[in-house]
Amino acid sequence: MPSTFQTLRWRDGAIEMLDQRVLPERQVYLSFDSAAGVAGAIKDMIIRGAPAIGCAAGYGVAVEARRVSHQSPTEFETTMSAGFAALAASRPTAVNLFWALERMKTRLHALSSQNVPARAAALLDEAHAMCREDVTLNRRMGVHGAALLPERSRVLTHCNAGALATAGHGTALGVIRSAIEAGKQVAVYADETRPFLQGARLTAWELQQDQIPVTLIADNAAGFLMSRGHIDAVIVGADRVAANGDVANKIGTYQVAVMAHRHKIPFYVACPLSTIDVAIARGEDIPIEERAAEEVLGYRGMRWAPPGIDVINPVFDVTPAQLVTALITEKGVVLAPDREKIAALFS
């Protein structure tokens, strides 16, 4: 069941991204051919979702190399350093960004004996490979995760951890897609996910495109639905998982996890290993991005809050590992994740 859209696509020597700010009303692809352009696209949330940000960053490096492949080796190295820096400064929380940049940097260093055009070509190959691998990993995660769901299940998800948040298939929604492919009946409840409304705009649209049953709810209704027995499992994605299993994900995830715990509903986090940051000991050390007040004051041009009102808009929160029933990774399911089990994933 391949998705009917592409989050990222390579066309005419540039990377095109489906503009997620204007979904679902319009399906517009925007084209980028420089690191600065891609960094801006990540910052402005034209593309979002930890794995998709990683893939975009990879292409950001590749298009930059292509753009300046006429430069001398010395000029090229200076330009590329600035490009890496611009991409790294785009968003702070999702670790896949830094993971992808590190991978591209390692590749670039290994190419130092080659001429600049050859290096540029190899970096593009690397970005393509990273994207293909992302889909492969998501499918592997999907199979592992699908086994956790009952034959008939009603699954709550928060934000969008779907094909739109990855190179394809999705992490949390990938598990749902794989479960359906395996013949299970899955109905999804999508939290609308204020303030950016990834659930209402992206998850609802993406599942509708693939004809997967989805019911949209206000974030406030999740606990009530759990209390009335309407939810069998929660599956979310992650922006960064600490070495101890604490999970940074879209703001509101922590509340969903606490409510699931109260109602003894399993709470699953679907995350590729590239989302696990073993360099960060605990969730409280993960940097939490704050975004503009504008997102909370209204929606797009429309304001509903009174002028001059103060706003705090943290866009991620941290769910302690104790609330996570299992991490679903491409290497398998990690029940009750902790430092030891996570370290074992990387050994």
Place this chain on the structure above:
Amino acid sequence: MPSTFQTLRWRDGAIEMLDQRVLPERQVYLSFDSAAGVAGAIKDMIIRGAPAIGCAAGYGVAVEARRVSHQSPTEFETTMSAGFAALAASRPTAVNLFWALERMKTRLHALSSQNVPARAAALLDEAHAMCREDVTLNRRMGVHGAALLPERSRVLTHCNAGALATAGHGTALGVIRSAIEAGKQVAVYADETRPFLQGARLTAWELQQDQIPVTLIADNAAGFLMSRGHIDAVIVGADRVAANGDVANKIGTYQVAVMAHRHKIPFYVACPLSTIDVAIARGEDIPIEERAAEEVLGYRGMRWAPPGIDVINPVFDVTPAQLVTALITEKGVVLAPDREKIAALFS
């Protein structure tokens, strides 16, 4: 510190209501001179908030009596029965509506020996009295509740339980107003309260009008702020409290209560005795209103969800008494409310 606006006002023989659907952009008063008109205003949420709905219903009866005061006693009784029925059918969850109608009905029955115009005049007096009493009760609750707050405190509230939800002063926000009048420093965090955005539109505006410090947040951010130590207390209102202390209030309240409990933050419910329904044993028996999908699909005319998406929109939830640190009533504070303590309030 009287508020700079009036939720309800009597003018030119009709009841005027501040149209809460268009706040904060516009301050428009709409005038109603029939029970059907007032019932429509309650249903359409021109006026909302349990105590304000009660006051509005009282005036609904009064304007209806006034409108048909030329009728014969028999005609009058038939008309009034229909008027009571229309008002009772307007919204199902807030019990103040039924409480107020019962009070007006009792008054009307006691007037059966009088002529119709005299009955109409007495019903108007009763509605006026109910409104005045509401403000008095709120001030009494405010004094009781204010004593619970530290000298400096950061208080989270959900939805709007302010002057706009009552005849004046407010229940939850009344406690905050009274604390400030008593010289305490209170800063408010207002949950935006999707889907109808009473927090972003009404609480933010109302507190700003009275120059009370307020910071608006997405509902999803409440748990994160608690986890980082930014909240000292939660105060909310109630739409109906069961005999055992379970609290029906705006959707999302339950999640806030669970999060407060997890973080050992006191969770207070400010409610006049008219909000306590001793005829309902437990919260799960309280009828929960579902409203139109439209509220979740977007905001006013603007749609952000894809067309054809399913929605569930329950607009209240139930917080178990075990999560309520105290009820704040006009008769005093009821710590750890239960059936016995609540029964004692009415004895």
